[in-house]
Amino acid sequence: DVKVTQSSRYLVKRTGEKVFLECVQDMDHENMFWYRQDPGLGLRLIYFSYDVKMKEKGDIPEGYSVSREKKERFSLILESASTNQTSMYLCASSRVHEQYFGPGTRLTVT
Amino acid sequence: SQKIEQNSEALNIQEGKTATLTCNYTNYSPAYLQWYRQDPGRGPVFLLLIRENEKEKRKERLKVTFDTTLKQSLFHITASQPADSATYLCALGSPYNNNDMRFGAGTRLTVKP
Numbered sequence: 001d002v003k004v005t006q007s008s009r010y011l012v013k014r015t016g017e018k019v020f021l022e023c024v025q026d027m028d029h030e031n032m033f034w035y036r037q038d039p040g041l042g043l044r045l046i047y048f049s050y051d052v053k054m055k056e057k058g059d060i061p062e063g064y065s066v067s068r069e070k071k072e073r074f075s076l077i078l079e080s081a082s083t084n085q086t087s088m089y090l091c092a093s094s095r096v097h098e099q100y101f102g103p104g105t106r107l108t109v110t
Numbered sequence: 111s112q113k114i115e116q117n118s119e120a121l122n123i124q125e126g127k128t129a130t131l132t133c134n135y136t137n138y139s140p141a142y143l144q145w146y147r148q149d150p151g152r153g154p155v156f157l158l159l160i161r162e163n164e165k166e167k168r169k170e171r172l173k174v175t176f177d178t179t180l181k182q183s184l185f186h187i188t189a190s191q192p193a194d195s196a197t198y199l200c201a202l203g204s205p206y207n208n209n210d211m212r213f214g215a216g217t218r219l220t221v222k223p
Binding site: 041042090097 | 119142152153154155159211215216
């Protein structure tokens with residue numbers, strides 16, 4: 001079974017802090033994604049990566065950056081957390097179309 | 111702008127009945143459409159994929175239709191069970207980029223015993 005793990009299930013950070021969210025997949029998938037999910041808005045793509053050190057902006061990249069130094073690991077970085085970044089963050093990986101999601105990290109920025 | 115609408119935020123049905131969820135889209139020509147299930151506090155889980163040249167796809171008690179003229183997909187769960195209660199998301203895939211997938215906001219299905 002494909003497994004996608006995320007470093008934390010719940011995280012509380014203060015405004016202005018730098019936040020790292022880590023995602024690891026164990027199926028050698030080329031593609032990895034970071035989404036945020038907010039009530040009524042569905043999943044919105046922040047960034048994706050189709051190879052090591054490669055990244056593409058999604059629909060809402062502002063305030064975020066990513067890092068993919070190894071194929072199995074994709075990190076999301078909030079350079080300076082703000083309250084409007086309070087959300088559920090979901091990581092996913094895929095080979096072609098079907099995406100496998102991690103359990104999510106619920107981030108609260110106070 | 112592209113828009114994906116799932117019929118309602120919540121749908122309540124009685125156990126044993128068929129649940130029908132709708133996904134409509136505008137200003138988009140997806141190459142394929144996927145349905146995912148999401149339980150509270152968990153990530154979505156892939157259920158089915160249907161391509162633009164396919165009209166219907168089945169998997170056990172699940173059936174998906176895809177009408178590119180109406181720009182609509184219907185997702186059916188027959189003989190529904192309380193364990194089917196979850197949020198169901200549709201996602202549309204771009205014909206140009208495998209990594210470009212757009213999700214709907216989801217429909218929360220509750221199956222009452």
